[in-house]
Amino acid sequence: MAVRIRRAAGRANWGAGVATIVWLAFVITPLYLIVKDSLQTTDSYLEHGPLSLPRHITFSNFADVFDKGFTRYLINTAIVTVASAALTMLLAFPAAYAIVRSHSRVVAGVFRVFLIGLAIPAQATIIPVFLLITRMHLYDSLTAIVLPTVAFGLPLSVLILATALRDVPRELYEAMTLDGGGSVRLMWSLALPMSRAALTTISVYSALNAWNGFLFPLILTQSDEQRVQTLGLYNFQGQFTSNTPGLMAAVLLSAFPIFVVYLFARRWLIAGMAGVGGK
Amino acid sequence: MTTAVPVARHRHARTTERNSDRGARPGALWVLPATLFFGLFAGLPLVLVAVLSFTSWNGLGTPEFNGLANWSRLMSDSSVLDSLRISAILTVLSWAVQTPLALLLGVWAAGRQRNRTVLSSIFFLPLLMSTAAIAITWLTLLDPNFGLAAKFGRYLGFPDGNIIGSPRGALACVVVVVAWQFVPFHTLLYQAATRQIPQSLYDAATVDGAGRVRQFRHITLPQLRNTIVTSSVLMLVGSLTYFETVLILTAGGPGSATNILPQHMYMTAFRDYAMGYASVIALALVALGTALSLLIVRFSGFAKMRSTLEGM
Numbered sequence: 001m002a003v004r005i006r007r008a009a010g011r012a013n014w015g016a017g018v019a020t021i022v023w024l025a026f027v028i029t030p031l032y033l034i035v036k037d038s039l040q041t042t043d044s045y046l047e048h049g050p051l052s053l054p055r056h057i058t059f060s061n062f063a064d065v066f067d068k069g070f071t072r073y074l075i076n077t078a079i080v081t082v083a084s085a086a087l088t089m090l091l092a093f094p095a096a097y098a099i100v101r102s103h104s105r106v107v108a109g110v111f112r113v114f115l116i117g118l119a120i121p122a123q124a125t126i127i128p129v130f131l132l133i134t135r136m137h138l139y140d141s142l143t144a145i146v147l148p149t150v151a152f153g154l155p156l157s158v159l160i161l162a163t164a165l166r167d168v169p170r171e172l173y174e175a176m177t178l179d180g181g182g183s184v185r186l187m188w189s190l191a192l193p194m195s196r197a198a199l200t201t202i203s204v205y206s207a208l209n210a211w212n213g214f215l216f217p218l219i220l221t222q223s224d225e226q227r228v229q230t231l232g233l234y235n236f237q238g239q240f241t242s243n244t245p246g247l248m249a250a251v252l253l254s255a256f257p258i259f260v261v262y263l264f265a266r267r268w269l270i271a272g273m274a275g276v277g278g279k
Numbered sequence: 280m281t282t283a284v285p286v287a288r289h290r291h292a293r294t295t296e297r298n299s300d301r302g303a304r305p306g307a308l309w310v311l312p313a314t315l316f317f318g319l320f321a322g323l324p325l326v327l328v329a330v331l332s333f334t335s336w337n338g339l340g341t342p343e344f345n346g347l348a349n350w351s352r353l354m355s356d357s358s359v360l361d362s363l364r365i366s367a368i369l370t371v372l373s374w375a376v377q378t379p380l381a382l383l384l385g386v387w388a389a390g391r392q393r394n395r396t397v398l399s400s401i402f403f404l405p406l407l408m409s410t411a412a413i414a415i416t417w418l419t420l421l422d423p424n425f426g427l428a429a430k431f432g433r434y435l436g437f438p439d440g441n442i443i444g445s446p447r448g449a450l451a452c453v454v455v456v457v458a459w460q461f462v463p464f465h466t467l468l469y470q471a472a473t474r475q476i477p478q479s480l481y482d483a484a485t486v487d488g489a490g491r492v493r494q495f496r497h498i499t500l501p502q503l504r505n506t507i508v509t510s511s512v513l514m515l516v517g518s519l520t521y522f523e524t525v526l527i528l529t530a531g532g533p534g535s536a537t538n539i540l541p542q543h544m545y546m547t548a549f550r551d552y553a554m555g556y557a558s559v560i561a562l563a564l565v566a567l568g569t570a571l572s573l574l575i576v577r578f579s580g581f582a583k584m585r586s587t588l589e590g591m
Contacts, residue, residue, distance in 0.1 A: 013491065016387055020398060023384065027402055029427075030416050030459070037419070046425060091313040098309030106307040110314050113322075120321055121519045121568035123541040124561045127548050128327035129320065130338070151320030154313055173303070183305040212409035214523050219549060230411040234527060237415050244419045251412045258407040266400060269407070270467065 038062070038249035045245050061249035065236075069224060070250055073232035077211055080145050080228055084210035085203045087150045088157050092202060095154075096161030097187050101173070111162070117155040122148070126219050133220050144220040145228065149210050157202045164198030165191055204268050211258065229254045328565060331558035338552045349556045359560060361535060362543040365450075369539055370518040372454050373461075377514060381462050382507070385469020386499055399470070406463045410520075414527035417456045418443075421528075446536035449529045453537055456528060457521050465510045472506035473499065516571040519564060540564060 036054045037045055044056050098104075099111045129148050130139075138144040168191060176190055192199075214230040221227065227235070233250055240247045262269050332349055336342035353359060388399040405413065421428045423441035432440030442448035480498045489497065522541035525531060531538035531546065538546075541564060548557035 019383070020387065023380075024398060024401065027405065027459070030413075030420060031404060033420060033427075034416055049425075049430065051427065051430070091316055094305075095310045095313035098305040098307070102305050102307065102309065104307040107310050110307075110310045113314070114317070116569075116573075117317060117321060120325060121516070121564055123519050123522055123544070124564035124568060125321065125324035125328055126545070127331060127554050127558050127561055128324035130548075131327065131331070131336075131342070131554075132320070132324065148320045151317050154317045154321075158313065177303045181303065183303045183309075186303055187305070208407075212411075214409060214411050230409050233409075233411045233415055237418065237527070244422075244425065247415060247419060251408075251416055254412050255408045259404075262404075262407055270403065 034248045034252050037245050038252045040245050042243055042245050046242075061245045062253065064243075064246050065250045065253060068236070068239075069227075070229070070232055070253060072225070073227050073229045074253070076142060076226065077228040077230075080142050080149070080213075081207050081210040083142070083146045084149050084153070085207040087146065088153055088206040089199065089203060091150070092154055092157040092161055093192070093199070094187065096158045096165055097191050099158065099162045100165040100168075101183075101186075101191075111158075114155040114158050118159070120152070122152045122215060126215065129216070130219050139220060140222045140226050142221075142226060142228075145213065145216050146210070148216050148220075149213055150206070153206050153209055157206060160202055160205075161195060161198050164195040168194045200268050204265075208258065208269075325565065328558050328561045331555055332562055334555045334558075336554040338548070338554050342555065345555065349559045352556060353559050358535070358538075359540075359543065359563075362538050362540045362560075363563070365535070365537065366518070366539040366541075369450065369453060369521065369537070370515060372450075373457050373518060373521070374511060374514050376454055376458050377462050377465060378507070378511060380458065381465030381510065382469050382503070384462065384466040386473050386495070386503075388466060388470040389473035399466075402466065403463045405460050406467075408460075410460065410523040411527060413460050414456060414524045417452070417459070418528055421452055443529065444533055446533055449533060449537050453521065453525055453528060457524055460524070461514070461517065465514065468506055468510050468513075469503065472503050476502045512571060516568060519568060540567075 038061050039054050039057045039059070041056055041058050041060070048055065095110070095114075098107050125148075133139050133144045133147070138147070172190055172194075173186055176186055181189070212230060213228070214234070217228045217231045218234075221231065233247075233254055236247055236250050258269075331342060333344055333346065334342035335345040335348065384402065388395055388402070408416075420426045421443045423429055423432070423439060423444060426440075428437070428442050429440035432438070432442050435442065437445065437448060443452050476499065480502070481494060484494050484498055519541055522539065522545065525537050525539055525542050526545065529537045531542045540560065544557050544560040544564065547553050547560060551557075
């Protein structure tokens with residue numbers, strides 16, 4: 001019924017249609033250019049201008065980019081990504097579980113700290129983070145990237161997990177306790193399976209953050225061996241001044257793994273990007 | 280002592296649990312790892328940045344206390360004030376550009392029509408890319424010799440196509456690139472919130488003969504009030520992260536036309552190696568960020584454990 005009424009009101013919305021097409025053009029032009037440029041030779045790019053259709057399709061730009069060490073950057077990024085996501089879960093889950101289940105005052109205080117920490121601007125702390133990392137003799141290592149990346153992602157992760165865990169019915173905990181389960185078992189065989197959706201969200205969110213992270217790698221690494229893909233792009237941008245196709249091939253490669261995930265798990269990725277529980 | 284009844288009502292359970300505490304309860308030890316980790320790599324830096332603001336340090340040796348030298352330098356340094364002004368301009372401009380766009384797109388994307396679903400999934404693509412990738416892509420687009428800017432610059436009042444090389448053009452470029460990157464995120468917020476609006480409100484309005492525009496003004500907008508606040512505050516805080524875009528796109532230039540506060544701090548710290556003085560600037564950022572984050576907690580319902588994206 002409700003649907004019928006709405007339909008009756010729904011004349012074709014021309015304004016929205018036109019606006020949508022304009023926005024589509026705005027969104028898609030850079031994306032189209034990334035793909036098109038990366039498939040062209042430099043000469044053809046310079047000759048035919050930015051908006052021409054692709055001619056002389058070539059994959060040599062990708063080979064070029066790999067030659068310049070991009071494989072290494074992608075592997076480094078993958079290591080940082082997996083480590084960050086794993087460490088985030090390992091730290092955030094017990095904390096969120098305790099925040100929801102514990103009666104301790106300390107825990108309540110900790111929760112408040114995380115709430116406030118939610119928006120500590122990472123930019124503002126790069127100098128002391130740099131100091132800490134150099135003092136710990138971790139400068140120019142992948143570990144150096146992982147540590148602050150995870151720390152600044154923790155507040156939101158804890159928050160999302162706590163929100164999800166709050167929905168687990170108290171009665172289930174009680175029933176399982178009667179069966180002789182301690183806190184560890186309650187977490188492992190009740191809380192964990194019941195919050196699978198939130199856990200997926202967190203892992204996607206922290207992985208995406210780590211994959212695309214730029215600030216911490218920028219100030220905490222230096223050598224080619226420890227370079228992640230975002231820094232690799234930044235570096236290429238300086239080197240490839242006249243080789244736009246090569247640069248765009250690198251951009252495409254850097255986003256490619258995420259585009260693939262998006263194709264297959266759009267819902268989780270969207271939920272992870274929004275940083276709030278996908279239900 | 281009553282025995283646990285699985286179907287016990289919540290209120291009942293709460294009153295009895297205080298006496299009997301039947302479910303096993305984890306202690307404070309459980310939050311220790313996360314707290315220590317967060318404290319060491321995020322909390323401690325926050326304290327350290329204040330300490331460092333009273334030191335002189337070039338990034339290599341040991342920071343040495345120099346009293347109020349950095350702070351008195353701040354008093355006579357107009358470039359920080361300049362940066363603050365540019366930051367404010369960029370933040371307000373970005374807010375003014377992104378909010379209406381995200382709001383309209385979000386309301387539009389909330390519809391369940393097939394074409395909207397398909398187009399939305401394209402609109403969300405920029406969310407997947409890193410700031411570095413986005414900024415670099417736009418940089419090639421804005422290249423005054425071979426990019427789109429060379430072709431279309433003259434229609435925008437830049438006959439030589441060098442939009443990004445002019446002070447006003449550069450600022451506009453940052454606003455546009457940042458909008459391209461972040462409007463999708465805020466669209467998501469508005470989309471989720473719009474889907475929460477009860478259909479019955481629209482049905483009633485339709486019966487009363489209200490058209491699309493009036494429905495939007497009198498139902499959709501008021502119902503999205505909280506989301507507008509949340510999204511706006513996130514945008515204001517998020518404007519600090521525009522630093523990465525600025526660094527790659529303009530590096531603060533031309534001149535100091537886009538030299539926003541974080542950019543100024545980064546250059547002071549990692550190009551001039553005046554880490555102590557840069558910490559003073561960083562403190563200003565912390566103050567701004569904290570003030571804005573308190574607003575988030577206050578308005579977004581995070582403190583009440585309510586997700587703004589419920590029902591997504």
